[in-house]
Amino acid sequence: MIRRIHDSRRRRRDERGSAAIEAAIGIPAFGLFVAMIIMGGRVEVAKQSVEAAAYEAARSASIERTQGEAIAAGKTAATSSLDDQNVHCTSTDITVNAVAFNAPLGTTAQVTATVTCRVDLSDLALPGVPGHRVITATASSPVDAYRERR
Template sequence: MNPLTRTIAVCGRRTRGDRGSAAIEAAVGVPAFALFVSLIILGGRTATAHQALESAAADAARTASISRTAASATESARAAAEASLENQGLRCTDVDVNVDTAAFSRSVGVDTTVGVTVTCKFTIADLGIPGVPGSRVLRATVTSPLDTWRERTP
């Protein structure tokens, strides 16, 4: 057997021992890559949802700040927040709008603000990430100033 034939024979035996290693690498690598991509998608969804929630809270606070009474401020803020979330396509399973209307009881001439906190529970179960719950609760709080010299009723 000449040296060239012996080298080919040895190399041939080595490659037969590596048979199936690509399948094993794929069996380990593909799920890890899929989990990594799912976590990136989860982060993107959470960031987008939080941005939509901040916008809804800002809309609600602005709407509440131009109301004349505390009761109408609460009603209009809730409607504005829900409409904003609907327009942005954020599907919350539970929406809570809490309006701080204490500023309406302060006298005219005093700088005050009205605060709105919007809480949203949205579903992420469709991602199917192990160890991640099926929903997340996000909360955003925004304040808006009341007109200092405008009449207000508690």
């Protein structure tokens, strides 16, 4: 009986410090997991916002009457959409292809807008993850084939 008590005390002593080791391994792993969730959410929200901005740009451009007005309206709409959705791009590139306005009346054509946003991820400091992510979206909108064009 004395021997059993002695053995159980020895087993308890062997486990001392294991909680500290588990915490030393578990807390950083949990922190990386949370940072990856934040990164995924930030990238997905930016992706949806860039897609919406491209759609807004294409739609705004397609209802204008001239190619120059279409390009200006598309770029303004995309910038406004990104600002309204509170997306912070480190750099933004907006391209509006409005050659459809050169098509003769009665011909179907489309205006295409491409929005590229560089999202900053460097504040997350995840090992092996680049400091930024480039997100690009393209959308098209038809130009009325019988609408007067200048």
